[in-house]
Amino acid sequence: MTASADPRSLLAPLGQAIAEGRLIPFLGPDLLETGEAECPVPTSTRGLVERLTARVGVPGRIRGNLWASAQYIETYRHRTTLVKLMTEIFKQTPPVGPLQRWLAGLPGLPLIVDSWYDATLSEAFKDRNDWGQVQAASRHGLAEVVFLRAISAAGVEVPLDAAAAWKTLIYKPHGAIWPLADMLVSDSDYVEALTEIDIQTPIPVAVQEIRATRGFLFLGCRFHDQMLRIYARQILKRSAGPHYALLPEDLTRNELRFLDELSITPLFLDLETAIPLLTGGDGGG
Known part of the structure; x- marks a missing residue:
């Protein structure tokens, strides 16, 4: 490179x-x-996982991992909860x-x-x-x-x-x-x-x-x-x-x-x- x-x-x-x-x-x-x-949605995996875990608590060991945190929410709070959160987070279209x-x-x-x-x-x-x-x-x-x-x-x-x-x-x-x-x-x-x-x-x-x-x-x-x-x-x-x-x-x-x-x-x-x-x-x- x-x-x-x-x-x-x-x-x-x-x-x-x-x-x-x-x-x-x-x-x-x-x-x-x-x-x-100003952008109304998260602009990184870190920003997105912070938004998700602010709404639903997840174990500290996975809190910085988007995919694992989303899986925890899906498993313990149901898929519909995860979909609802993602929809709320991205419902506004950035400029x-x-x-x-x-x-x-x-x-x-x-x-x-x-x-x-x-x-x-x-x-x-x-x-x-x-x-x-x-x-x-x-x-x-x-x-x-x-x-x-x-x-x-x-x-x-x-x-x-x-x-x-x-x-x-x-x-x-x-x-x-x-x-x-x-x-x-x-x-x-x-x-x-x-x-x-x-x-x-x-x-x-x-x-x-x-x-x-x-x-x-x-x-x-x-x-x-x-x-x-x-x-x-x-x-x-x-x-x-x-x-x-x-x-x-x-x-x-x-x-x-x-x-x-x-x-x-x-x-x-x-x-x-x-x-x-x-x-x-x-x-x-």
Whole structure:
């Protein structure tokens, strides 16, 4: 892993590659801090687990672990309690930021990976009808083995093969508040997905096809959580590259190892500085 010596000079070409559909944006929750108003939802796994455990007490040994804390709530207070809490936490849509507005205005963008639960990106796309969302399915309440659900621009569940007709596919690998409030967050949500993920069963076929000739640019993502690293690793699997990540410089050892393992070039620049350079300043409505 070698950091770019001049990340600013790379951003305009990377933005052009996104606009032309040659590079896939992979969005994380830090982007929600770039909106015009205060973000009403947690923007990290740490922030989310703090919100959950403020409502339901969990043992101290797991209080800092989102997935284990959510499992405790599900086991001892029932799944409906966990779903209700997650829905309450994410019911407000954060303000659409300049990057999301820019992405929604790109007609040639085939895929966006959006790794958090919020509905900001679908809100940015609300004036378009040529897109859709494929999201992970928690499988609770579903009678059959289902890893994925497809949602049209109108917010209606449709067959997965409908994604072939969309100009832009938004992929939510951990589920989403919009429109079904179906979110993966407890350990049990991930058990079967993690069993299958190495053979790519939980990754949409359309995502596998699009990534085969492209690389990824991570924006607003951190990799200090093992679950997030596992999913990012599997989403990048068999993609063409190259890969880049906008990041702060205070990376953990696990993050540095992850970047090195996947040959991701870090661009050490803050989002507020980077986004205008990436978009050419075109973040208006």
